Structures are given as structure tokens and as C-alpha cells.
Amino acid sequence: MRTALLIAAVLAMSPLAAMAEDAVRIIDPWARATILVSRPGVAYLTMESARDDQLLAVESPAADRVMIHAIENSDDVSRMVNLDALDLPAGERVALAPGGTHLMLMGLKKRLTEGGRFPLTLQFERVGAITVSVPVLGVGAGGPAEDTQ
Amino acid sequence: MTRTPAPQESGQATRTGEAVIRSEFTLTDHTGKRVTEAAFLGRWQLAFFGFTHCPDVCPTTLAYMARVLDMLGDTAERVAALFITVDPGRDTPEALAEYVSAFHPGLVGLTGSEADIAAAANAFRVFYERMEQDSAPDGYVMAHSGYIYLMTPDGQFETGFREGDQPPEEMARKIRDAMERYGE
Ligand SMILES: [Cu+2]
Numbered sequence: 001m002r003t004a005l006l007i008a009a010v011l012a013m014s015p016l017a018a019m020a021e022d023a024v025r026i027i028d029p030w031a032r033a034t035i036l037v038s039r040p041g042v043a044y045l046t047m048e049s050a051r052d053d054q055l056l057a058v059e060s061p062a063a064d065r066v067m068i069h070a071i072e073n074s075d076d077v078s079r080m081v082n083l084d085a086l087d088l089p090a091g092e093r094v095a096l097a098p099g100g101t102h103l104m105l106m107g108l109k110k111r112l113t114e115g116g117r118f119p120l121t122l123q124f125e126r127v128g129a130i131t132v133s134v135p136v137l138g139v140g141a142g143g144p145a146e147d148t149q
Numbered sequence: 150m151t152r153t154p155a156p157q158e159s160g161q162a163t164r165t166g167e168a169v170i171r172s173e174f175t176l177t178d179h180t181g182k183r184v185t186e187a188a189f190l191g192r193w194q195l196a197f198f199g200f201t202h203c204p205d206v207c208p209t210t211l212a213y214m215a216r217v218l219d220m221l222g223d224t225a226e227r228v229a230a231l232f233i234t235v236d237p238g239r240d241t242p243e244a245l246a247e248y249v250s251a252f253h254p255g256l257v258g259l260t261g262s263e264a265d266i267a268a269a270a271n272a273f274r275v276f277y278e279r280m281e282q283d284s285a286p287d288g289y290v291m292a293h294s295g296y297i298y299l300m301t302p303d304g305q306f307e308t309g310f311r312e313g314d315q316p317p318e319e320m321a322r323k324i325r326d327a328m329e330r331y332g333e
Binding site for chain 1: 204216296
């Protein structure tokens, strides 16, 4: 009886597709314009998951390869370190922002120019793939909020 | 390469008997001209070490330095803003010219031989190192200090700033304060 009630409740809530999307929210994705064609690009965003999840991989048609990088600061020296996965604890906002964890876009097909957009697909362990459209802000941008000031 | 503690505000590092941080170098600027620190003496210097393949810390810091310069208004003429590469193998004067001009017309890019860069970094007591990384372009990235050094008109260390530590207005104000204390 209890199981039947639970199923009914779940079905009433939302279609399955929408549920998958709701389980991880991607907030304010953005990338910084690149200055030289041959230089790596960078993208930032904030994620919030209803359940414990993990970001496992990222890809984009705009780049050969997208890596999840963290910045380690020790003795005032910044080092980029490659992360195999990024933990998303339930209900916690995980922010990728300048000077910290970022998505590094290697082997750009073309320069990222201000005002442009490109798709980015994030692969999560539990909810699967989520694709977002990433706006390209200026070389000096600090984030989308700042950009609208 | 010498590893030094992070510079403290108000020039403590020069007073406590630690290794003296000073502006001293022979490098090539982004127009291809050989320059030494003498070219910038008489002006305050804001010096930052980085590399153009850096996607995150360097653009963030240079954009921040550009905002500080804008906020200094006319006073910015008394400041030489220097971006010294720690990746001279890839950062040619041409690459630097394109790079620094994207941030601010007043920014000067500086490069040189490996030895030139090592000597400059040693004078500024800046630590950097090459890190092999298979996935990186050309197979490596550079780790580097994130400080912006404010040097007096005679090339001595005044203080160090980090981008995330204060908004650009505050850093501009601190530079003006330093100029006043210095007696200009
Ligand atoms: Cu990176």
C-alpha cells in the first residue's frame, strides 16, 4: 500500500524528463572571451543538486577537450590541478568562478568572441547529461551579474 | 628559484630583514625593445608575473589591474603597469603585444630569455615553476605567484596586492595613499 502511494505521488509531481533536469540546476554559465586563437578558454558556472551527485566529464563542440581544473594555492603560488570528478553534495551550491575551480577549454575550434555562445554538455553520475548554452563575456568580465551593471 | 613568504602590506618584507624585493631586470618589451628597470624608475610600478596560456588567474588579474588603472585616472600616468611572462618560450613580444593591449593600452608586456626571466623573478622574489601536464597545450602549464607588486619610484617594494582581496577602488585608494606617504 505504501509503495503504491509513493509511486502515485511521484507520478503526480512531474514527468520523468523534467525530474532529471530538476535534480541538478546549472546557474549562470559563462565563458571569457579569448584573446589569442591558440590559447585555452575558460568557462564558469554554479551547480546545485537535489541529491548527492558528481560531475564526471564535460564536453563541447567548441573545443577538443574540456577539463575540470581546480586552483591550488600554496605559499602564494597558484597551480592548476586536474580533477577527475567534482562532488556535488545534496542541496549545496558548487560555484566555479575566476581564481578557483574552472572548466578549461583546450584546443578551441575558433576564438571565443564576446557576444557569442556555445553549447556545453555536463555529464553527471546520477542525472546523466545536461547541455547548457554558454554566453561569452568580455576578456575582463568577472561574471554575468557584473556584466549587466 | 627562491621561495619567499607572501609580501605583507605596508612594506613589512623590506623592514624585517627578509630578502629584499626589488625591481631589477633586463627584458624585452612587447614592442621588441630591450629595457631595464631604469626605463620605469621615477614612476611607481605595478608588476605582475604570469603567462598568456593561463586561462584563469592571469586574465582575471590583468582585467583587475586595468580597472585599477582606470580608477587612478590621471594618476595612472605615474604608474607603469608591467606584465612579466614566466613562459618566455611561448610568450614572444608579438604574442604579448596582442595580449596586453586587450586589457589596457597602458599595460607593458615583458619577456626575454629563460635566464632573463629567472633573474627578474629572483629580484622580485617571485616563484614560478613549469608543471608537465599531458592535457595542456604543448604539454605544460606554469605555476606562478598571484601577487601584484607595488614598487616605489626608486624600484623598492612597497606592498603586494591580490586580486580577490579588495575591490579595484580600494586598491586604487591604497596606491594613492602610498604615493602620499612617499611624499609626492
Ligand atoms: Cu585551467
